[in-house]
Amino acid sequence: MSGFLLRRLAQSIVLLWIVSMIGFALLHLTPGGPLSQFTNTPGMTDEDLQRLTAQMGLDRPLPVQYLEWFGRLLTGDWGRSYRDDTPVLLVIGSRLGATLQLMVTATLIAVLVGGFIGVVGAVRRYSFFDQLVTVGAMIALSIPTFWFGLMVIYVFSVKLGWLPPGNISPVGNESLIVFLHHLIGPSMVLGLVTTAIWSRFMRSSMLDVINQDYVRTARAKGVSERIVLVRHVLRNALLPMITIAGLEVPTLLSGALVTETVFTWPGMGRLFLDSIGYRDYPVVMGLLTFTAILVIIGNLLADVLYVVADPRIRLQ
């Protein structure tokens, strides 16, 4: 196990290095730069622009800029935002909480609602309910998150007035109830796709197990259908879902980009979009590295949990 972990750690660092290099190259290949937002400022002269370029160190060759950035990253220095000079880790840290709140709630919705739908769909295969949720899942997977978010705001906030039109909480009122009220809309939107995915995987995973010999044996022994389903089918069907959960991290992160924008949620997704708009290279690179780490950890955790949950599996 420890050998496995060490090997995975080494792989992860190489992976991070590759990801960061590709990210850095792509970011700088995109023409324009952090200064283009200032070029049309009234009174801005070319001398001012050239001076700012030099002061930001943007006039140096790209490989030099990359090596300096990566060298600093290894020492734990993630750099500073071009826009406001705040250390990148502080910028990310100030947004991390909001995104995690959304991701956790959306995951809970997906696991509970999606899991329930998947189980019922598998048990009552080809029933009206199963057909209905199959179509429903296909629709949920196809509709654009952006549009769905705006629809939720339009229906539940503007027309019905049940939910707030976005925001994490009104200024000056940050009580738990108010926060949870604000959390409903965005987590519903972010959870939609994962719920659909989860229900489909849950359904097929259940079906795989239901047709196993030991399930038939259990039934033949006269075990009640309830116990067969919970103890023999569900527990075995949940095993592959651990991997699915690990793979959901990138889906949730990219979904957060859109959801946070529509619901004015102050998380990392919005920070990422804003930073790309400003060509705030250090923050974009920081977020890229940070999310890559999150994804790697998610996968690693899934692998480890798999072993914990199923003693038959050995990690090499």
Next chain:
Amino acid sequence: MPRHPDGPSKPASGLILPRRRFLQLAAAGAAATALPGSAAWAQGARPPKGTRKGQVVVGISQEPTVFNPLRARIEVDEGVHMNLFSPLWSIDAKGNLVPQLATEIPTVENGGVSADGLQWRIKLRPGVTWHDGAPFSAEDVKYTLDLINDTSFPAMLRSGHNLVRDIKIVSPTEITWRMETFFAPYFSVLAWTYIVPKHILGAGGDPKDSPFNNKPVGTGPFKWVERRPGDHIVLEANDKFYGEGPFIEKLIFKYIPDLTVLKTQFQTGAIDHIGLQGITADNYDEAKKYAGRKVTAAPLPFIEAIVLNNERPYFKELAVRQALYYGMDKATIIKDIFYDVPRPTETYLPQESWGYNPNLPKHSYDVARAKKLLDDAGWKPGAGGVREKNGMKLDFTTSTTAGNHLREQTQQFLQQGWQQIGVKVTIKNFPPAVMWGDFWRKGQFDTAMAGSVYSVGSDPDPSERLSSASISAKTGTGQNTSQYSNAEVDALLKASQNEVDRAKRKANYFKVQEMVRADLPLLPIYQWSMIEGVKSGLVGYEPNVNYRSNCWNINTWYWAS
């Protein structure tokens, strides 16, 4: 969402005058005492000094994150700066300079500026304190100017400031300096230069790392309370403010990145004032019907134009430039694409500027005349109906920000119009960071659709954009991206920059506008507006074309009861 240098993308209509005019901040000190103490709180009546009620939530689509007002910044940052800090003087909506930290605007008459414009003497307001209680003095003014010119400090703008020499502190309330050469727009530059506290930023250590950057201290009408990154900023009333107001207890800047959501939150009442980038033109009619809301098309100093690259051989001919202008159906563009919201223009200056020349020839859409001009100049229709002359074809590209739908529709409309006169235009758009980078600055485009500010704040000097010394592609400096070069215009601009007498400068700028209108280095379309709004009970909002944010006078806003 990214905002790029050509600013808000969706312009709107003409200026709606505010319901009542306000006492100018100019006389703030005197005006405050002159106000009747018994002023009622009725609608339209200004609350008495020291009374404050409620809060104002300003909704904006970009997040303010830069709080040192001298650093490189964007519009929304400035909206916060103008409420935390004070300049020596500000500019009101009419373009008048209004004393703030200075007690008067320096002139030759009051001895503030010498007749040659080189010696400046500024008298400062006594008794002003910083938000932390420390006294404000001439030391702070000197420190601010020195910091801007400090080579290790990333100041946004240094033009004007770099001409200041020999700053001397005469007394805590008086400061003098010498200008290397007289630079008339410096009055405007100083109106955007917010004074920063020496006792905090200059206390040692790099000003870039000062705690000030996350907890700014100013002399303005509001004090810093807190910021929730990615969400909002809270300011509270400064009860020791030297000027008028504030009449509200709290001022909150709320960041809402999506324009549809911004509009919805204004509609549902989550925000009290919808600022940058406002409501899109296609939603103007709908927004006007919101109950309990007032929407205004606030004028902006941006002039939307088709900028021609005057170094392209075909654009060197006046007849071609004129024909393109006659072949442009401006009225239909403004009506059908921009919902009749922006105002057409013939010049590069906003109509609110004191230098604006209203007597320029009016454009007309005249296909026959455009064709005749090209015929007479020897441009004959060739293959595919595209005119050509000496092997040169009237076939070029036009570019702007990709994804800006209204601009893209305008391009398609122009493309069809110009096709009628035998000109072939290919649309080639780029993302903002590409479009407004070297492609734009170094003159790599054929024609570009761009909204630019040609003046320097309230000062109508367009040298940076129209003088031949400012062609970046040739001289490496300046923003004359159309590469317009006219020796007569150059001479007039140079003379005006060094002229102290405003009447003479005005006459010169009128002439420059006539020449630019005749030469057509760019084809002006309209002056931008932005549709902003306030809740009906909120009094005091007044658009000011001289600032990049209409949050310039929130100290005078109040809730009518």
